[in-house]
Amino acid sequence: MTASAEQSAPQGKRWYVVVTHVNQERMAQYQLKQQGFEVYLPMVPPPPGARVRNGIAPANRPMIPRYLFVSIDLDQERWRALFSTMGVTEVIMRGTGEAARPNPIPSKFIEEIQAREVNGLVVLKHGDRQAEAALAASLPSKYRRGDKLRYTGPTADYEMIFEEMVDGNRAAVLFKLLGRDSRQIIPLPSGT
Template identity: 70%
Template structure:
């Protein structure tokens, strides 16, 4: 990461990664918002094959379990309060001891996720195989094939798992060292 890729202390607001307790992402988001922080918790639709439990249909789920993003200005915001927020276990830091500070991430990453939202849910679309050609996932893809999800500002590598229906496929999306199973739409073979 270059200095121009992220904003650091002294340059204003930047995005940081917060780690939550298991299944506490929404609670942590609420608690941080109550403190006046801008928080982004990317949500995805439930898996296509998810079943209702106790008569309750499955709902949206966090895109990256246990992770959310917070926008702060380290020189102006009370960022140390994040550590004692209910639901939060840690903030991704750089440095050690008294010099340790939250490690910023590129704002274009958050912008790209937000651009992929449809009705408040992140939808990964437009996969192509690793050689850059588009196409359907018929017999061309098999479990374990690497695909690239192309975006306006960034591309993401995913691993093909299986076709779900028609032109949608289940893929494994790795972000911040965590694997997340996502359903994406594949382009037609035009």
């Protein structure tokens, strides 16, 4: 089967990744559902130790910020409507030009996330050292615990110590702020 015949072969419903604007995952989810799409936005509870600020309790948050998943049949549904949906910035694609189509992800990925849900929230087991080590090993990183990093920007110049990867592009780091160690989660430059 040629590549073009493979792309045009019927595939049935599959899961695809949609990227949203910052903090607009819920709006994009709502808009996509209004158009009749099946949407999955995995949510997690606030981090342990999250504090009430200005009288507002910490809210549940997306498990993977800026990403949600849509199940569609590319041959049956008007999938190009994804691009003009409020809150959506892009759809992860494969191919180029007219042959470009959304790139499917394995349904097993979605099933594994859904299997961890309790009352609509994905439960990530913190403190399970073996699971955390396996997750950290699976995330690509050129940094190791204890490595010194430097953040230089127009308003700051900080030396930080790398602790661990949190997800695919964010890391926990330690740095001195007002004479105290501060642990922060920061985005790392692409290519880490």
